[in-house]
Amino acid sequence: xxxxxxxxxxxxxxxxAVVVWALxxxxxxxxxxxxxxxxxxxxxxxxxxxxxxxxxxxxxTDLFTSALRNSLGISxxxxxxxxxxxxxxxxxxxxxxxxGKRWVLVSALAVSMFPAISIATPLxxxxxxxxxxxxxAGLVIPYLALTLPLSMWTLTSFFRQxxxxxxxxxxxxxxxxxxxxxxxxxxxxxPGVFTTAILAFFIAWNDFVFGxxxxxxxxxxxxxxxxxxxxxxxxxxxxTAAIAAASVxxxxxxxxxxxxxxxxxxxxxxxxxxxx
Amino acid sequence: xxxxxIQHLTKRYGDFTxxxxxxxxxxxxxxxxxxxxxxxxxxxxxxxxxGLEDISDGDLYFGDQRVNDRAPRDRDLAMVFQNxxxxxxxxxxxxxxxxxxxxxxxxxxxxTKVRKVAEMLELTEFLDRKPANLSGGQRQRVAMGRAxxxxxxxxLFDEPLSNLDAKLRVQVRTQIARLQNQLGTTTVYVTHxxxxxxxxxxxxxxxxxxxxxxxxxxxxxxxxxxxxxxAGFMGSPPMNLLPAEIHPDHLGxxxxxxxxxxxxxxxxxxxxxAIIVGIRPEQLADASLLADxxxxxxxxxxxxxxxxxxxxxxxxxxxxxxxxEAIHKQLTELQKxxxxxxxxxxxIAKLDGASKARxxxxxxxxxxxxxxxxxxxxxxxxxxxxLKPAA
Amino acid sequence: xxxxxxxxxKPKPKPTPHLSDRAKAERRLGxxxxxxxxxVLLLVAAYPILNAAYLSLFDYRLTDPGSRAFIWFKNYxxxxxxxxxxxxxxxxxxxxxVTVALEFAIGLGFAMVMNRTxxxxxxxxxxxxxxxxIITVVAAYSWQYAFANDTGFVNTWLGTNLDWFGGRWSxxxxxxxxxxxxxxxxxxxxxxxxxxxxxxxxxxxxxVDGASWxxxxxxxxxxxxxxxxxxxxxxxxxxxxxxxxxxxVMTGGSNGTETVSILAYRQTVGRTEIGLGSAMxxxxxxxxxxxxxxxxxxxxxxxxxxxxx
Numbered sequence: 001x002x003x004x005x006x007x008x009x010x011x012x013x014x015x016x017a018v019v020v021w022a023l024x025x026x027x028x029x030x031x032x033x034x035x036x037x038x039x040x041x042x043x044x045x046x047x048x049x050x051x052x053x054x055x056x057x058x059x060x061t062d063l064f065t066s067a068l069r070n071s072l073g074i075s076x077x078x079x080x081x082x083x084x085x086x087x088x089x090x091x092x093x094x095x096x097x098x099x100g101k102r103w104v105l106v107s108a109l110a111v112s113m114f115p116a117i118s119i120a121t122p123l124x125x126x127x128x129x130x131x132x133x134x135x136x137a138g139l140v141i142p143y144l145a146l147t148l149p150l151s152m153w154t155l156t157s158f159f160r161q162x163x164x165x166x167x168x169x170x171x172x173x174x175x176x177x178x179x180x181x182x183x184x185x186x187x188x189x190x191p192g193v194f195t196t197a198i199l200a201f202f203i204a205w206n207d208f209v210f211g212x213x214x215x216x217x218x219x220x221x222x223x224x225x226x227x228x229x230x231x232x233x234x235x236x237x238x239x240t241a242a243i244a245a246a247s248v249x250x251x252x253x254x255x256x257x258x259x260x261x262x263x264x265x266x267x268x269x270x271x272x273x274x275x276x
Numbered sequence: 277x278x279x280x281x282i283q284h285l286t287k288r289y290g291d292f293t294x295x296x297x298x299x300x301x302x303x304x305x306x307x308x309x310x311x312x313x314x315x316x317x318x319x320x321x322x323x324x325x326x327g328l329e330d331i332s333d334g335d336l337y338f339g340d341q342r343v344n345d346r347a348p349r350d351r352d353l354a355m356v357f358q359n360x361x362x363x364x365x366x367x368x369x370x371x372x373x374x375x376x377x378x379x380x381x382x383x384x385x386x387x388t389k390v391r392k393v394a395e396m397l398e399l400t401e402f403l404d405r406k407p408a409n410l411s412g413g414q415r416q417r418v419a420m421g422r423a424x425x426x427x428x429x430x431x432l433f434d435e436p437l438s439n440l441d442a443k444l445r446v447q448v449r450t451q452i453a454r455l456q457n458q459l460g461t462t463t464v465y466v467t468h469x470x471x472x473x474x475x476x477x478x479x480x481x482x483x484x485x486x487x488x489x490x491x492x493x494x495x496x497x498x499x500x501x502x503x504x505x506x507a508g509f510m511g512s513p514p515m516n517l518l519p520a521e522i523h524p525d526h527l528g529x530x531x532x533x534x535x536x537x538x539x540x541x542x543x544x545x546x547x548x549x550a551i552i553v554g555i556r557p558e559q560l561a562d563a564s565l566l567a568d569x570x571x572x573x574x575x576x577x578x579x580x581x582x583x584x585x586x587x588x589x590x591x592x593x594x595x596x597x598x599x600x601e602a603i604h605k606q607l608t609e610l611q612k613x614x615x616x617x618x619x620x621x622x623x624i625a626k627l628d629g630a631s632k633a634r635x636x637x638x639x640x641x642x643x644x645x646x647x648x649x650x651x652x653x654x655x656x657x658x659x660x661x662x663l664k665p666a667a
Numbered sequence: 668x669x670x671x672x673x674x675x676x677k678p679k680p681k682p683t684p685h686l687s688d689r690a691k692a693e694r695r696l697g698x699x700x701x702x703x704x705x706x707v708l709l710l711v712a713a714y715p716i717l718n719a720a721y722l723s724l725f726d727y728r729l730t731d732p733g734s735r736a737f738i739w740f741k742n743y744x745x746x747x748x749x750x751x752x753x754x755x756x757x758x759x760x761x762x763x764x765v766t767v768a769l770e771f772a773i774g775l776g777f778a779m780v781m782n783r784t785x786x787x788x789x790x791x792x793x794x795x796x797x798x799x800x801i802i803t804v805v806a807a808y809s810w811q812y813a814f815a816n817d818t819g820f821v822n823t824w825l826g827t828n829l830d831w832f833g834g835r836w837s838x839x840x841x842x843x844x845x846x847x848x849x850x851x852x853x854x855x856x857x858x859x860x861x862x863x864x865x866x867x868x869x870x871x872x873x874x875v876d877g878a879s880w881x882x883x884x885x886x887x888x889x890x891x892x893x894x895x896x897x898x899x900x901x902x903x904x905x906x907x908x909x910x911x912x913x914x915x916v917m918t919g920g921s922n923g924t925e926t927v928s929i930l931a932y933r934q935t936v937g938r939t940e941i942g943l944g945s946a947m948x949x950x951x952x953x954x955x956x957x958x959x960x961x962x963x964x965x966x967x968x969x970x971x972x973x974x975x976x
Contacts, residue, residue, distance in 0.1 A: 014780050015791050022794040025809040025848060026801065028820075032812060045820045089704035097690070098697030104705055111712040113955055115909040117928045118948035119711070121935040122718040125729065145711040152704060165361035168328050171348040172355045173375040173422065183374075187365045206802050208912045209928075213936055224804040228916060240818055247805040254800040262793045269853070270860035330689060345688075 026251070032244035040241050054245035064246050066218040067226030071250070074136050074222060075204035078143035082200050083193060085144075086151035091185075093152075094159035095167075105156060112149035119145055120213040127214055134215045139222065142210045147200040154199060157271040158192025195268040198257055205254065223250050279304040279430060279462040280325065285334035287320050287486075294320045296486040297334070302430075307456055307463045309477035311470060313509070313615045317486040318466045319434055325464060326353050326432055338429060354423035355432040359439065360415045362407040362422075368394075369403040372421040393421045396455070413444045420455065430462040437472065449475065468615070470510050474498070482506055484613070504655030507554050508614050513592065513624045515649070516560075517610070519603040520553040527553060530597035531577035531623065534645055542662040545652060551659075552603075554649035557592070560625035562633060563640035570642075577641045579623065584635045591631055593639065596622040610655070716952060723946035729939035742946035752930065752947075758839070759926045762914075763907040765843050770851045770903060771896075777855035778862050799852035807916035810845035835923035842924060845913050850906065854899050861895020862888070897968035904962070905955055927951050 028045065035042065036051035058064050093104050119142055124133075132138035162185065170180040211225030218226065227246060230239040258265065280302040287295040295317040302308045310318040323329040325336065327348035336343050343351060354375075362371050370377075372393055376386045394400045397417040407415055416436060423431055436452070437445045453476055456463050467473060473480045474494040482489045482497060482505075490502045494510075501507035507515045521528035522545075527536045534553075545551060563576055579595040599607065599621050607621050625641055633639050650660050723742055727735045746752050777795055781788070798806065813819045814831040822828055831837045865888055873887045889896070911928040914920055920929040931951060935944030962968040 008785070011780065011783060011785060014776065015785070015787070018777060018780055019791055019794040021848070022798055022852075025806060025813070026797060028813055029805065029809040032809075032818075040818050043818065043820055043823045045824075085704040085707060088700040092697045092700035096693050096697035096700070098694040098701075101697065101701075104701045107705055107708055111708050113905050113959060114712050114716065115928060115948070115951045115955055117909070117911060117931050118719060118952045119715045121931060121941075121944050121948045122715040122722060124935055125722065125941050126715070126718060128729075141711055142715075144707055148704060148708055148711075163359065163361065165357050165359055166363060168348075169355070169357055169361035169363075169422075170374075171328070172326055172351075172353060173426070174349045174378045176349065179378055183378075184363060202800055208802075208804050208915070209932075213932065224802050224912075227804050227808065240812055243808055244812070247802075247808060251801055251805055254802075255797055258796045258800045259793050262789060262796055265796060266792065266856060266859075269856045270863075 026255070029244050029247050029251075032241065033248045035241060035244075054241045055249070057242050058245040058249065061242075063218055063226055063230070064223075064242075064249075067221055067223045068250070070136070070218070070220055070226075071205060071222040071224075074139050074143065074220070075201055077136070078140045078147055078204045079197055079200045081140070082144055082147040082151045083155075083197050086148060086155045086196065087189075087193060089152055090155035090159050093156050094162075095164070105152065108149040108152040111145055114145065116142075116146070116207075116209040117213075120210050123210075124213050134217055134220050136220050138214050139207075139210055139220055142214070143204050143207060146203050146207065150203060151196050151200050154196045154268045154271075155192060158196070158268075159189060161192075162188050191264065192268070195261065195264040198261055198265060199268055202254065202257075205250075279306070279339065280464065281335075281337035282321070282325070283335045283337065285321065285324055285336065286332045287317070287324060287329060288332040294486055295324070298483070298486075298488045299334075300481055300488065300491060302462060302464060304462055305460050307465065307476060307478045309473040309480045310464065310466045310483060311473040311480055311509075312468065312483035313613060314468060315485065316468075316483040318468075318483050320486075321483070322432055322434055322464060322466045326355050327351050352426075352429040353432055354426050354428040354430075355434065356416075356419045356423050356436045358435045360407075360419040362415055362418055364407055367404055367406055368399060368410070368418050368421075371407070371418055372399075372425055374422060375426045389425055393425045396424070396458075397421050397451075412440050413448060416440065416448055417451070420452070424455070424459065428461070430464060431456075433463065433465040433467075435467055436465075437467070437469070452476065471512060474510070482509060500658070500661070501554075501649070502658050504552060504554075504610060504651050504658075505613070507649060507651070507658065508610055511556060513557050513626070514614070514616075515554045515556050516623050517607055517651075518553050518555070518597070518623065519550055519599050520650075521550050522548065527551075529553065529577060530599065531579040531595070531641070532575075534575045534577075534643075534648070536645065537666065540664045540666065541650075542659055542664070544657075544662075545659065548653055550603075551653055552651040552655060554651060555643055555647060557624045557626040559647045560623075560627075560641045560643050562625075562627045562631040563642040565628055565631060566642055574642050574644045577623075577643065578638060579641070580638050581633060581635055582622070584633060586629075589629045591627045591629060591633070593625045593627055593633060594622050595625070595639075596620055606655070716949075719945040719948045719952075721945075722941055723949050725942040727940075727942040729941050735942075738942075742943050743950070745943070746946055746950065751925075752927075754923065755925045755927050755930045758924060759908060759910065759928075761839065762843060762846070762910055762926065763904060766846045766850075766907050766910075767900065767903050769843070769847045770854050771858075771900065773847065774851045774855035774858050774899070777851065778859040781855070781859050782862050795852050795855065797852075798849050799856075801849070803849055803912040804916055806849045807845055807913045810841060810848070811917045814841045832918050833922065838918050838922050838924045842914050842917055845917070846907070846910060849913070850903070854903050857895060857899035857902065858892070861892040861899070864895070865891045894969050897962065897966060901959070901962040901968050905958055908955060908958060909951070927954075 031046055032040070033054050034050045034052075035047040036049065036053040039047055039049060042048055089104055092098070093101055123138075123142055127133040127138045132141070166184050166188070167180050170184050175183065206224065207222065208224040211222045212228060215221040215225060221229075223246070227243055230243050230246065282298060282300040282302070285295055285298050286293065298317075298321060300308070310321060312318045320329060324331050327343075327346060331344050338351070363374065366374065369390055373386050373390050376389065390403075391400070394403055397420060399414070399417055399421060402410060402414060402418075407418065410418065419436070433452070437448055440448060449472060465472075465476060477494055479492060480494050480497055481491045484505050490497055490506045497506055498510050501510060501515075504517065508517060518529050518531075520534075522538050522541070523533075524538050525535065526533040541551075560577075563571055579597070581593045582596050583594040585592040585594075598604075604621055627633060648660070649658055650663065651658055724737060724739060725735055726738045726741070781792055781795065811832075814821045816822065816828075816830050821831075829837060831841050869887050869891060870883055873883045878886065909928055910926050911932070914924050914926055915929055915932075918924045920926070920933070927947070928951065931944055931947035934940045934947055938944075
C-alpha cells in the first residue's frame with residue numbers, strides 16, 4: 001500500500017522511538033560496565049571515564065567463568081536433545097497419519113503452560129533424593145520442559161511448509177524413503193532446524209528459576225543464577241559493575257545471533273506467516 | 277498389448293467412495309485422457325495407478341503383472357504433478373538429472389541425457405537456474421523434462437496446465453502433444469478441461485463422482501454421448517438441453533414444436549409424457565440467412581434474444597426459457613455439477629457472423645431434427661440410437 | 668418425473684475397514700517417531716506436577732524429614748486463608764493485567780511498524796528482537812540500576828530523589844516497566860503474524876470508502892485479527908501470571924511486590940517447607956489451567972491454528 005508523505009514521517013518517528021526504547025536498557029548496561037570504581041555512583045547515563053576494569057574482574061572470578069561454562073554446556077546439550085526429539089515428532093505430525101496425532105502438539109502446548117516453579121519445587125526434593133541436585137543433568141532434564149514445546153511447534157510448522165508433492169515426486173522418480181529423506185527433506189528442512197535450535201538455545205540460556213532452585217555451587221550454576229549471587233572486586237564494593245560487565249559478556253552472543261538471523265527468527269516464531 | 281489394465285478399481289475413504297468400480301484398458305502407446313469435473317475421482321484414480329494411493333478394491337495390471345502392492349518407486353512410471361513439484365534447492369539441471377542420480381548413473385551419461393532433454397524442451401539456457409527464478413511455463417517444461425528423462429513405462433500427468441494462463445496453456449498443450457508423438461510412450465493425462473481432452477486424447481474417459489460414464493474417442497463422446505452428463509460436459513459452449521413434451525406427432529419444446537412421430541420412441545419410454553432433448557449450439561442457424569429450399573427442410577424454433585455476443589466470425593445468442601419446476605431443478609443441478617455457475621436455463625445458438633440479429637429481437641432458429649439427441653427423463657440414457665426408423 | 672441426480676440403485680454392503688500394510692506401517696512409524704518427544708514431555712513436566720500434588724498432602728519439612736505426616740488438604744486450607752497468599756495473589760493479578768494491557772498496545776504498534784516496508788526495516792526488526800533474546804535477569808538488573816537511588820540515572824533525569832524500590836507502587840511500576848520491555852517483542856511477533864494475514868485489499872477498500880486511520884484500525888484491521896489477538900493474549904496472560912525473574916531480582920519480593928511464584932519458591936527452597944511449597948505450586952498450576960480454560964472455552968480462543976494436523 002502506498003504510504004503518504006505524512007504517514008512516512010510518522011513511520012520514521014515511530015521507528016526511531018521503537019529503536020531507542022528497545023536498545024536503551026542495553027546501551028545503559030554496556031555503559032555501566034565501562035564505569036570503574038566509584039564512577040558507578042555518578043548517577044549519569046554515561047561513564048565519566050571509560051575503563052575495562054570490570055571486565056578484568058569478571059573474567060578473573062571463577063564464579064563467572066564456571067557459570068559461563070555451565071550455561072554454555074547445559075544449554076547446548078538441552079538444545080541438541082530438544083531439537084533431535086522435536087525433529088522426529090515434527091516429521092511424524094507433519095507427514096504421517098496416525099491416531100493420537102493431534103495430542104502430540106496439544107501436549108506440547110499444555111506443557112509450555114506449566115509454571116516453571118511448579119516443576120522446580122518437586123524436583124528440588126526429588127533431585128536431592130536421587131543425587132541429581134547441583135549437576136548438569138539435573139538442569140538439562142527440566143530444561144527440556146522449556147525447550148521441547150517451542151521446538152516441536154516451530155519444527156512442525158517448518159515441515160508443513162515443505163510441499164508433500166516433493167517427497168512424492170521423489171518416490172515416483174525412484175527414490176527409497178532414505179534417499180528422499182536425505183536428498184530432499186534434509187536440505188529443505190535444514191534452515192528450519194537451525195532456526196529452531198537458535199530459539200531453543202535462547203530459552204535455555206535465559207532460564208533463571210531452575211538455575212537458582214536446583215543448584216547450590218558453581219558446579220552447575222548457570223549464568224543468570226550466578227549473577228544473582230555475584231559479589232564485587234572487593235567486599236566493600238557493590239557488585240553492580242561486575243554484574244554489568246558479566247551481563248554484557250553473556251548478552252553479546254545473543255545479540256550477534258539476533259543480528260545475523262533476524263529474518264529466520266521472525267519466520268520461526270510466526271510460523272512462516274510473515275515473509276522476509 | 278495392454279500397457280495398463282485398470283480392473284474394477286475402487287477407492288474408499290471411510291464412508292466416502294472416491295472411485296467406484298472403474299475399469300479401463302489403456303493400450304501401449306495410447307494417449308488416454310481422464311476427464312471430469314472437480315471431485316470426479318480422476319486424480320485419485322491416477323494416484324492409484326502411480327501408487328501414491330492405496331487401492332481399496334480391484335486390480336491394477338501393467339501388462340500381465342499385478343502391481344497393486346508395488347511401491348511407486350518400483351512401478352517405472354513418470355509423473356508430472358499439478359504444482360510441478362520441482363526441487364527448490366536444486367538447479368534445473370539437477371532437477372532433471374535427479375532420477376538418474378538416484379540410480380547412480382555415470383556422470384557423463386547423465387550430462388548427455390540431460391542436455392538432450394533440455395534441448396528437446398528448449399530449456400538449455402536455463403540449466404543453471406533454480407525453479408524460483410523460472411516462469412510458470414518454464415517450470416512446467418522442467419517438470420516434463422524430469423519425467424521424460426527416465427524413459428519410463430508410461431507418463432502420467434495430473435492437471436499440468438491448470439496453473440498456467442490461457443495463452444500459455446495452448447502453447448504448452450501443443451508441446452505435450454508433440455512430445456508424445458515423438459516419444460510414443462503410453463500416457464495417462466488427467467484434466468478437468470474438456471478442450472484438453474478433445475485435443476490431446478486418443479481416447480477419453482469421462483468420470484463423474486467416481487464412476488466411469490463413457491470411454492471412447494473424443495469424436496464418439498462428442499457425437500454420441502451416452503447420457504445427459506456426457507452430453508453436457510463435452511463441447512464448449514455446452515449442448516443445449518431442453519424439456520420436450522411428447523405428442524403423437526410432434527415434440528413440444530419451449531421455443532416451438534418439432535415434427536416427430538412418437539411411435540418411433542423405444543419401448544422403454546412408452547409411458548413417459550416428456551423427455552429431454554439435446555441440440556448443440558452450432559446446429560442452430562439463423563433461419564433468415566437460409567434459402568427457402570433449405571428452410572423448409574428442417575424445423576424452426578422462435579424466441580427472443582436476451583444477450584448477443586459478437587465474436588468476429590460468429591455470434592452467440594442467449595435465449596432464456598422457462599421450464600417446469602422439476603426440470604428446471606434437474607437442469608440447473610446438472611449445470612452445477614458441470615462446474616458452471618448459471619442458475620438459469622437458456623438456449624445458446626452459435627450464429628453466423630453475418631446474421632443481422634440484435635439483442636431484444638425475436639429470432640427464428642433453424643435446425644435439422646436428425647441432429648437432435650433424445651434422452652430419457654432421468655437423463656441416464658441417450659436413446660437417439662434406439663429410435664425406430666422413420667416411416 | 669425422475670431426476671438425473673439419483674443415487675445408485677443397488678445398496679452397497681458396508682465395507683469392513685481394513686488398513687493396507689502401508690497404512691499400518693505409517694501408523695507405527697508415526698508412533699515411533701513421536702513417542703520419545705511425548706514421553707520426555709510427560710516425564711519432565713507431568714511427573715513433577717503429580718509428585719507435587721502428592722507431596723502437597725503432607726506436612727513435610729525437608730530439614731526435619733522424620734516428622735513428615737499425611738494431613739490431607741490442610742496445606743491448602745492454610746494457604747487459602749492466609750493474607751500473605753492473597754496479597755501476593757493480588758500483586759500478581761495487578762502485574763498481569765497491567766503488563767498484558769500495555770504489551771498488547773505497544774506490541775500492536777511494533778507489529779504495525781514491522782509490517783511496513785521501509786529503508787532500515789531489518790535494523791528496526793533486529794532492535795525489536797533484542798529484548799526477547801536478552802536474559803531476563805540481565806534486563807532486570809539493567810532496569811534496576813537505572814532506577815536505583817545510588818547508581819541510576821532516572822532520578823537525575825527526572826530531578827527527583829525517589830527511592831523507587833522502597834515503596835510498593837513505585838517498585839511495581841519499575842517491575843512492570845521491565846517486564847513490558849522484555850516481553851513485548853514476543854507478543855508483537857504473534858500480532859505481526861495475525862496482521863500480515865489481513866489482506867491489503869480490505870484496508871484499501873476502507874480507505875476508498877473514506878475511513879480514517881483510527882477507524883480502519885478498529886473496524887477493519889483488528890476485527891480481522893481476532894484469532895491471532897486471542898492467542899497472543901492467552902500466551903501472554905499465562906506468562907505474566909507466572910512472573911518470577913523480574914521481581915525476584917529487583918526487590919526479592921519485598922515491599923509488597925512478591926508474586927505467587929516467588930512465594931512458592933520461598934516456601935520450598937527458603938524454608939524447605941516441601942508440603943506447603945508443593946501445595947502452592949499446585950495452586951499456581953491450577954490457576955494457570957483456569958486461565959487457559961477461560962480463554963479457550965469461554966472466550967473461544969482458537970488454539971487450533973497451533974495444534975491443527
